[in-house]
Amino acid sequence: MKFTTSWDDGYADDLRIAELLDTYGCLGTFYVCPRGQHRQDMLTQDQIRDLSTRHEIGAHTITHPRLTQIPENDARREIDESKQWVEERTGKPCALFCYPYGETNDRIAQMVQDAGFSGARTVEQFRFCDDDLFRLPTSLHVYPFPLRPIFNRRALSPLLTAWPHLRELGIPVASLRGWLPFSKAMFRSAHERKEPWFHLWGHSAEVEKYGMWQDLADFLDYARTFPDIEMVYNSDLL
Numbered sequence: 001m002k003f004t005t006s007w008d009d010g011y012a013d014d015l016r017i018a019e020l021l022d023t024y025g026c027l028g029t030f031y032v033c034p035r036g037q038h039r040q041d042m043l044t045q046d047q048i049r050d051l052s053t054r055h056e057i058g059a060h061t062i063t064h065p066r067l068t069q070i071p072e073n074d075a076r077r078e079i080d081e082s083k084q085w086v087e088e089r090t091g092k093p094c095a096l097f098c099y100p101y102g103e104t105n106d107r108i109a110q111m112v113q114d115a116g117f118s119g120a121r122t123v124e125q126f127r128f129c130d131d132d133l134f135r136l137p138t139s140l141h142v143y144p145f146p147l148r149p150i151f152n153r154r155a156l157s158p159l160l161t162a163w164p165h166l167r168e169l170g171i172p173v174a175s176l177r178g179w180l181p182f183s184k185a186m187f188r189s190a191h192e193r194k195e196p197w198f199h200l201w202g203h204s205a206e207v208e209k210y211g212m213w214q215d216l217a218d219f220l221d222y223a224r225t226f227p228d229i230e231m232v233y234n235s236d237l238l
């Protein structure tokens, strides 16, 4: 089974993610965007270039808009210019794109293709293969589980999103007590079923905000112990 990871937005904390990936012999694709978000420090130009020597860098627009909700010309410019922006920083061709908020449709996907990208990632979870190169889904989000750490009606959303998939994945109820046991059970299940790949994704800013660094390290350490795991970049799924 192939194992890949991806990290969105280009936060300075991505360097800590890269360090963890290096420690456990894993690979990542970092979808970076020039626009700062959530008042976080972002990667500098030199840091992006340095990251590109060990991991893969993908594009994620210029201003992080919802591409389906802005005029088509603006969407096209966001997509085209982000490819150029990444390539200027890394000095390499940029093959992959990631839709902000996972928002896309047929026209947007076509624009991404027209811009010369080879594929694009969404935020869909609980998937372990796909043939649509411009709607590549993921397997699991690094995010608090089973509850969001907020007290409102959306607190249950991580569990409710996972619920329809639990039976088909054979996830034991005892694994639902936290993100780490849940992620391990999902990985084990995908490996047993001989799925083509497992794609972990997240935001370093959330890993920091929700104190998930140790969980992430433990998961990577767990995943690498399986036989015949091939560590790959997102582009190796295409």
Ligand SMILES: [Zn+2]
Pocket (backbone or CB within 6 Å): 008, 009, 060, 064, 100, 101
């Ligand atoms: Zn994003």
